[in-house]
Amino acid sequence: MQASADQIAKIINGKVIGDPHVMVDGPCKIDDGINGKISFLSNPKYAQYIYDTKASVVLVSDDFVPDQDVAVTMISVENVYVALAILMDKFSDGITLKSSFAKSADIDPSAQIGDQTSVDEQVIIKNNVHIGMHCRIYGHVFIGDNVRIGDRVMIYPGVKIYHNTVIGDDVIIHANAVLGSDGFGFAPDADGRYKKIAQVGNVVVGNDVEIGANTTIARATMGSTTIGNGVKLDNLIQIAHNVSIGEHTVIAAQTGIAGSTKIGKRCMIGGQVGIVGHIEIADGTMIQAQSGIASSIKEENSKWYGTPAIEYQNYLRSYAQFRRLSDMSKQIHDLKKTIDNFKSEN
């Protein structure tokens, strides 16, 4: 797509400040801007770059107030990220799907596959699988018995989907993610040996979910491990058996959630967070990266930090004192001495 600032402003409901006729044909970053491209300014840390970027147009927020003259044409919008998401879609090469099954794919004859779905090289599709329309299944994907996959689903190379998994519409799963491997369940016997508990449940993924590369989601012991509509999971995340994650919750990379825990809706969970099993996390909970959640969180929209996590501001206050703990120890020692002297004098 090539478009003028004016045309772009119409697409994203923005206002042009500068030359409405300047043409752009793709996006670029603001700090190494490129002539003929459009960039964006959202994080204030990058504001310094707008004054001499080589980009031809920059998206800015309605409330951006430059502190010197801006030469580049700007388009101001209410929400820069939403505008950007819309534009990036326009600029990205539309992938035209054509229904095609690669010769080297092993597709069981029992599979039911919708129109305009493409199955690439060396995919394995086992017994009794249903796949919807307009899907793309990349190379080296494995789809086990009885799996159900909705419409417009993209499954990138090397994803492994165990038997009985259910996946909704408009889902994206990145390379080498694993869905439906056995939950980690063992019964210790009297000798301290562990006997495997069969994991006979499955994984159910809602609509409009994205799952990152090398992320693992375990099948339920019985019942289902469930990922709600609109959930976004980053790379290398571990979701244990019987977990459920509420709608529109986002989780950053390398976080782990232990068995049977229920995460609420619209939570924001940072990277490398650990959450113990068998607890409930209220809707809208925010958890700072690397925190450890050891018990249920009942209040909605609260913010947490630390291991075990406490209220966010409280953690910051305590940690500020932690940094000066040897001073504090010395102060106590000095006080004790002062008092002892005092006592001996009186």
Next chain:
Amino acid sequence: MQASADQIAKIINGKVIGDPHVMVDGPCKIDDGINGKISFLSNPKYAQYIYDTKASVVLVSDDFVPDQDVAVTMISVENVYVALAILMDKFSDGITLKSSFAKSADIDPSAQIGDQTSVDEQVIIKNNVHIGMHCRIYGHVFIGDNVRIGDRVMIYPGVKIYHNTVIGDDVIIHANAVLGSDGFGFAPDADGRYKKIAQVGNVVVGNDVEIGANTTIARATMGSTTIGNGVKLDNLIQIAHNVSIGEHTVIAAQTGIAGSTKIGKRCMIGGQVGIVGHIEIADGTMIQAQSGIASSIKEENSKWYGTPAIEYQNYLRSYAQFRRLSDMSKQIHDLKKTIDNFKSEN
């Protein structure tokens, strides 16, 4: 399998409390129980559900004392989880293995493969590999030169096993796990560049081991990285080169163990734990999730928490004070003021 409460009680050595003739044909969870199914109660958090579950039978512990009338038929047993493990096996569809080699598998003619072992689609088996009897090798598995695999081993899709790896009997390896990739060993030169140290050892896995999805086990620099009999590793775990893990130790997801560390027998290690290299951990050690172990643990059966980890109860006590550190700081400040006033008055 369909069976009466009475028949089930005989299988798991339990006692029926209620109707011995009620029939069940599979498991269900207690909180959304299903008529005609058997559930179980172990975690006291779920006790509330037993009074109105729709399940037809519930397994309970011998020491369970209901605090109101229970309508459902119960079977009481000494260890609910062991009983459950036995029953789940009975209910799970037995997978009948038939010896079959998929046409699209690339199997080197030098491979020796035992009876009733099945090699699925697009498996790659390189030179001089031995695989035992009654194994199942799922699609997209790679088995490198000289690998030895025992009997009754299940290897799920996408697992990659480097050359010279040795795997015992009754092992389960989940999707996309990697065994035998190079250890992380480099020699810095005078210019701060790193020269790779060839990793010429291997990985040796004992009997009755389970290895989770996307877990990585590095080959030894020389000698072997060893996983003892009965060890259970969850998903996304990192085991570095030359580590050895003692028998019947269990490790939860996302934990990492650095090079040459020796873990004892029957340890229980939580998720996201980090253990430094070149140390020894005594038998029966328990390590709380997210802890960091920075030096050897010599006392058996001790419990640890924190980064760097200290004795578990000590961590909890210290952390309780950490939460009120700003109060503590204020108290010191007030004391100092009181004393200063006192001094100036006297």
Next chain:
Amino acid sequence: MQASADQIAKIINGKVIGDPHVMVDGPCKIDDGINGKISFLSNPKYAQYIYDTKASVVLVSDDFVPDQDVAVTMISVENVYVALAILMDKFSDGITLKSSFAKSADIDPSAQIGDQTSVDEQVIIKNNVHIGMHCRIYGHVFIGDNVRIGDRVMIYPGVKIYHNTVIGDDVIIHANAVLGSDGFGFAPDADGRYKKIAQVGNVVVGNDVEIGANTTIARATMGSTTIGNGVKLDNLIQIAHNVSIGEHTVIAAQTGIAGSTKIGKRCMIGGQVGIVGHIEIADGTMIQAQSGIASSIKEENSKWYGTPAIEYQNYLRSYAQFRRLSDMSKQIHDLKKTIDNFKSEN
């Protein structure tokens, strides 16, 4: 290779202490030494083993001073690890590459592949890919559209490389690593739903880089995620979109780096470290395992620990006090009581 102590000393520029004619034909560990093999002593923890090792020769540092008689022949060198790296290379079986394309590989006719590069079974190579000379592409590797790969590159089984990725010379990528999956970028709308921001950038990897098993490197939103020359990444690491990592930086397993952060040159980053997005880390920074870096580090060669990380020695000092926080709390309480008594008496 079989060689005498004397011949080996010449290769690694060392000095023989003992029998110059003793022969060895491979490496072994010092604690379970093997007759006819060469071992090494670097970590002082292992010094005890030198007095009765069964190895025939042991590499030691120039400054090693035994505290009893040593029977085994020693070769002393300036840097044991560099000497070891050189020797291990000599002892490891040289892999002879022959140009060969496996029949079961799916290679698009548009691919340009250099001399003496081998493409193994079931590799998928998509449109317009260039691969240099002397490379080995193992089984089940996926290489997307327009990928460029240099000379002497080893790509182990199951690696997935998304479109437009660029890889330099002498790179090693271990099994099931993922390069170029979408960055984790979403724009929340007014209803708390997340709209995907297209990720149209790529991943650029320099020369002489090693990337561990199951590590994930996300493609840039626009521009490139860059891994500098000589960088070594261990297993299960997450590198988010638009991150850049400076030359000769090493990162241990399970560390995660959030979006757009710039890591300097020659940094040493421990395992399970988390680094937030949009910050800069100075050259030569050392970060202790499990630390969390929450803001930019400007001073070169500094050392950090904790979450959020503070100066290393300061963390250790504070943590020493943390361990006795309940004592400290009691002391304050006692002081207060003493003063109160004092006041009431005066």
